[in-house]
Amino acid sequence: MWRLTIPAAAEPFRIADRTKPLETVSGDGPSLRDWAAQTVPSTEEGWGERRGLDRLAALSLVTNQTEKRVLEWLGHHPLLSAGDLAVILRLASQLPPRLLGNLARCGLVESTGKALEDEVEPPRRYYLSELGLKLLAARDGVPPRRYARHGIVAASMSEKKKGGGRLGTLLRQLDHTVGVNRFFVRLIRDGATGRRLVRWLSASEAAQxxxxxxxxxxxxxxxxxxxxxxxxxxxxxLEWDRGTVRWPDMIEKFRSYAMCFAALRRRGTELHATPRVLVVTVSPQREDAIWRIVQASFDEVGVRPTPCLTSVNSLVQRVGPFGPAWRSLGASDRVPWLNRTALPTESDPSAGASAKAGPL
Structure with missing residues (x-):
């Protein structure tokens, strides 16, 4: 919950002097919001200092509900553009730049204008500053160092600090990070009645x-x-392959998927309850090579790669991630990944002997 009053840690209790008359509160002093507006511009940000706590309390007052939602999204999914946030938060296109400008002036977000390989005029992409992380940590009642070390929020911090390297990795792999973001933002944009993305987990959140x-x-x-x-x-x-991952690493990744799905099958998980694996790569040739790895990895544990579907980035961009962009095992046609025909069942003649052990 965001507080609309100064937290107790920022405003200690005052013990009245019994030898003096009780103090009276005058309405002539500055309002709480006036105090917040005067406190936010301070450059003293030390967490252990009174001024640092004052500033965090003030920031919680001067940022509105939508700006706080922007901070949360950037903490969980860094390097979103103003256009991305307009789609995610269902805002008019002119509003996110103004919100991000306010947050940047408060020192809560930072940005990069680095271009991707396919961009001529790149948009600015935003991420949480260390002060922004401290504000989220204060909201949740967690010391910021612990928040950075054990949480899933990425922010601009020294990589020598625990958790500080999380954002650095995302920035160094900018094309990959933005590619993943674009995929999920497109899912949100293309959502319609009967099909919509209801949860988006970052790589940190999705690890299990x-x-x-x-x-x-x-x-x-x-x-x-x-x-x-x-x-x-x-x-x-989602597996987003830009063609730069070494094949031994790719083999190890899909061995993990194969073992995971074998474990699910042993627990009796039904096919409809089994997660899908969507693999997006750069070319049909690379897609064919990935399928050979997938098939070999799943053969090792005696299950079929039924949950896996693959596509090519250019096709996903053209028809959308909900569109007929996906190949399943042994199929020549591409179908929507939510289409039941993309999921071979035990009764499918092409399913092979390994499918007779039961569905995943």
Whole structure:
């Protein structure tokens, strides 16, 4: 909850002197919001100092509800543009630049204008500053160092600090980061009655542990989401391949997926409840090579790669991620990934012997 009053930590209790008359409160002093407007411009940001706490309290007052939502989105999904935020928050296109300008003047966000390979005039892309992280940490009642070290928020911090390297990695891999962001923003934009993205998880949020063969493994997708479709919420994982990942690393990644889905099958998870894996790559040739890796990885654990679907970035951009852009195992035609025909079942003659053990 965001406070509309000064937190107790920023305004200590005052003990009245019993030898003096009780103090009276005058209405002639500055209002709380006037005090906040005067305090925010301070450059003294030390967390342990009274002024630092004052400034955080003031920032919680001068930022409106929509600006706070922008901070939360940038903390979880850095390097969004004003246009991206307009789609995500359902705002008029002229509003996000103004909101971001206010947040930048308060020192809560920073930005980069670096161009991607396919851009001539890149938009500015924004991320949380260290002060912005401190504000979110104060809201949640967590020390900022612990918030950065153990949380999933990325902010502009020294990489020597615990959690400080999270944003640095995203900035160094800018094309990859923005590619993932674009995919999810397009899902939000293209959402319609009967199909809509209801949750977007960053790579940090989507990472999960699972047990296979009495050994604990990690699944680390580039992102994950939940789509509401036909009265059911369906989870998917996204793998965004720019053609730069080495093949040994790609093999290891899909071995993790294969073991994860084998573990789900052993638990009796039904096919309709099994997450999908959406792999977007750069060319049909690379897509074919990825399918060979996927098939080999799943064969090792005796399950079919039924949950996996692949596509090419240029096609996804043209028809949209909900469109007929996706290949499933052994299929020559491309279909929407939510289409049931993209998911071979046990009764499918092409499913092969391994499918007879039961659905994932």
């Amino acid at each position: 542990r699972f047990t296979y063969g009495e050994v604990t493994h990690w699944l680390r997708p580039d992102g994950a989401g939940d789509v509401h479709f036909q009265g059911r919420v369906r989870r998917f994982y």
